[in-house]
Amino acid sequence: MHTLSLVIVLAPLLGAIIAGFFGKVIGRAGAHWVTIIGVAISCLLSLVVFKQIIFDGVAPYNASVYTWLVSDGIKFEVGFLVDQLTALMMVVVTFVSLMVHIYTIGYMRDDPGYQRFFSYISLFTFSMLMLIMANNFMQLFFGWEAVGLVSYLLIGFWHHKESAIYANLKAFLVNRVGDLGFLLGIAAVLMYFNTLDYAEVFHLAPSMANVTDDFVMNEQWSVITVICILLFVGAMGKSAQVPLHVWLPDSMEGPTPISALIHAATMVTAGVYMVARMSPLFELSQTALSFVIVIGAITALFMGLLGIVQNDIKRVIAYSTLSQLGYMVVALGASAYATGIFHLMTHAFFKALLFLAAGSVIIAMHHEQDMTKMGGLKKYMPITYWTFLMGALALIGFPGFAGFFSKDSIIEAVHISTVPGAGFAYAAVLIGVFITALYTFRMFFLVFHGKERMDEHTRHHLHESPPVVTVPLVLLAIPSVIIGAIAIEPLQFGDFFGHAIMVLPEHNVLEVLAAEYHGASNFILHGLMAPAVWLSLLGVGVAWFLYLKRPDIAGEIKQRFPGIYNLLDRKYGADDFNDAVFAGGSRSLGRFLWRFGDIKLIDGVMVNGTAFGIGKLSGVIRRVQSGFLYHYAFAMIIGLLVLLTWFVF
């Protein structure tokens, strides 16, 4: 397993290095072959690992590779932990990454930065694997920041676009705010556990359950609560939870393949993965779980609402991602970690599919992303149309599709959860189902049905995308349809995760659900009797009515309620607030400190004031001054020696 893990991690890195440094030498084809082979090796071996851990019952692997440093007797190591949770994540990450690599051949065909792009996405795969395979907090942080770096490089991939380089800076800085909390959380772990190794920390955690310390204002705070909330702040940055969500919609400035890979399927779910990984800590703090569920619920509902008013196809999917991440976080808060990971997995497939299908549309439209200039694409792009529909149905939780199983499990789990805030969360996720269906099918109808609103030139050139684009779509559509029915039983109600996820008996909502579970088809039937499915069908119906049947009504609603529309269009003013207060505020403060503090006060009064006084004095002895610098220097040495002599004798 040691060699296996090393090869899985290093194969994409090697591909990235070759494509990055020798891109000119190996050419475009060389660059995509070397990276695709690297990721394919990773993907295949991840499947081997998955089989060994899940089916052959091989014990989880936990060992260090090398010692990064030792200080204070504490070892900081680089090492791997491969258990059920890791194995599942490895398969999801490497599979989606492989699909995106292949798709990129078609999407970036004419881009001058072809080799660089392949190098970056392979580097991303390496970083993400380092993150999920870490066996300690230090390496987790390394992977955490490394995926952030690649995300920064890829959002700003088209560096001549002002909007792209604005978005990547914003993404990096907002993520850094989250990382600030995350790093402090790690520092807290080190302080109270004296180790950063997962296994040791989780082993000691129960003994820390009731330990308190005075962090703020001499009040006693539960140590575990503080650690969990600090760590979760990091997850809020990476998984774009309110109020650190602002970077994700702007990240759509990057090329579409990375929106699929990084900003939908994998990197943004790192926060969800991290909380699930830390379940032995979060379980011990009711307060932290409450915090998690409320933040998740706010994100799930309010970010979904924003999706309704967007006209950019990628931004609709981006807001949908925000909302779905909120669902996953809600599941975590309800202690249904397995459900959160389940939704993470189904979402990875159907959201990657939706993004890549949207990318296929964008190629056909000559890089036009405005949905008001599309319509009626169904007959030009049948494969894209059908795969997109599969993804959309999975997203809205249509019975039988992958998203249905994971989303319904979340709703049921929240329904019976007793964590404070669960009631609010239940309402939020239920309304969210309607909203999800509404914006998803609004997008679907605007793009593929109705009047053809594009210009003549574009219409003339419309055609289905090449196989390198459509084959990954089909390959992603398959799990988007079936993975839910297959995976629900083992993942939700079986012993799939073993000891990888820890849930206290009093929080164990999945056990309650398991008692009522009698197979996947029964689950569908049961779902038909619950409100969620009907809400989602209602959403589809409303979308059909407003955007296909009577498109004039949508505009009228917009005019009738300008206040609500503006609020949504301005994204609740979050961007304006951040620009004015944080960005503008720190620039003004910096300017004040510089102009007033440094230049006026310190230099003006203290330094030059002193110099001025001395200058007056030295006017008297000006004649000794020749103006040559080395004379001054020489005089100073002599003066020094005189001083020395005077002191000594």
Place this chain on the structure above:
Amino acid sequence: MFSDFPLLSLVIWLPIIGGLLVLAAGKNDVLVRWLALAFALLTFLVSLPLYTGFDSSTYQMQFAESASWVPTFNIHYSLGIDGISMPLILLTTFTTVLVVIASWEVIQRRVSQYMAAFLIMEGLMIGVFCALDAVLFYVFWEFMLLPMFLIIGIWGGQRRVYAAIKFFLYTFLGSVLLLVAILYLYFQSGSFSILDFHDMRLSMNAQIVLFFAFLLAFAVKVPMWPVHTWLPDAHVEAPTGGSVILAAIMLKLGAYGFVRFMLPIVPDASRELDWLIILLSLIAVVYIAMVALVQEDMKKLIAYSSISHMGFVTLGLFVVFNIFEKTNSVAGAAMGVEGALVQMISHGFVSGALFLCVGVMYDRMHSRNISDYGGVVNTMPVFSGLMVFFAMANAGLPGTSGFVGEFMVILATFKANFWVAVLASTTLVLGAAYTLWMVKRVIFGKVTNPQVAELKDLNARETLVLGSLAVMVLLLGLWPAPLIDVMHASVGHLLEQAVRSKL
């Protein structure tokens, strides 16, 4: 095998003799350059056995030499290094080689004097790190200023005279107080040996007075707020090589002074007044980072960034007392000091590299204004890749050396005080903000200035210099253990001294 060989003397005097030879070689610029390079390389090679032959199991001074110098006053020529000074010497010899190569074609005026100044300065700076006699230390400390003063004053920019004199007066002011402190210690102990100073008893009042003398002397060099304003001026006016040495090594001398003089000689005063240093460090991290954010001159921005990063060094050194008080053992405090020392080495590489990057652009465009640039990546892709890498290291990205020190200091600070750790961690956001905002405006974007459209990418010489720094930054980030392992014994000893009362 080196036990009797005066290796330290060789490392000190070889570049100084080299400098004098280069000076003598005079007008033949080609000969001068190769001669300077030969001596810089030779010095670097000679300094390598200091690492390979180093015994990291002991805190005792190694490669020690001692000879009587002025017997009347008990002044000795005594040298020795421990795990704290040894890495700094290697940093010095490594950086000087790069500076000589980086100045190859850039400097066309008074080449021999320029090269000589750097070689002589190298020897003097190494002397500071090796000296175990306070007078010897002081002599090296003072003489080291002269070459830098001349470098800024002769090869500097428009306002070079103002900057040079400001630099000299500031640092000289601090130095005088250091001299007074040393003389006081001599009259108390009858010896100039720094190690004797470490063991002598001192009353609290004496310690407090000495503390402020040391503080002013070393704070100017680090520099700490509010005696930092000479640094941006000095950097802006200094030629690229001067900026590199100033940032990479001279600033470290101030921090080294805290380690060698302040903590071991006046431990009780340090413990009493540690809050003052922590406060000034936090001002450096937060206030100075804010100031860096709004700079319009790239060199000024990096200069302010240096001050902000050095705040982590002083913070790491002085949180130990808080940790000691909380846990009643020095066991948890070593991480702060070791983090500070790693930060010193890392900052040497990263800030040196960033100044070299600005130098590369300045040589082509003769401007340091951020607004004159934009879209450099279009014409200089290799350079841009390296610059973004160093910027990320400056922002403390894990996997680069910039992360290691900050990480360790923040971990240690958390043990000392929650709120101090929160404020220190703001560097994650602020450091990324000022560095990457500059990168955005300089490297990325559309080409608007026709001069940028004409830029030529790095030549082989520049690639060699920046590339070797990139390798060091990456190596140290991925595997810092070899650096930190040599420090353990010395840091452990330093902590014992720092918490042992001298009253």
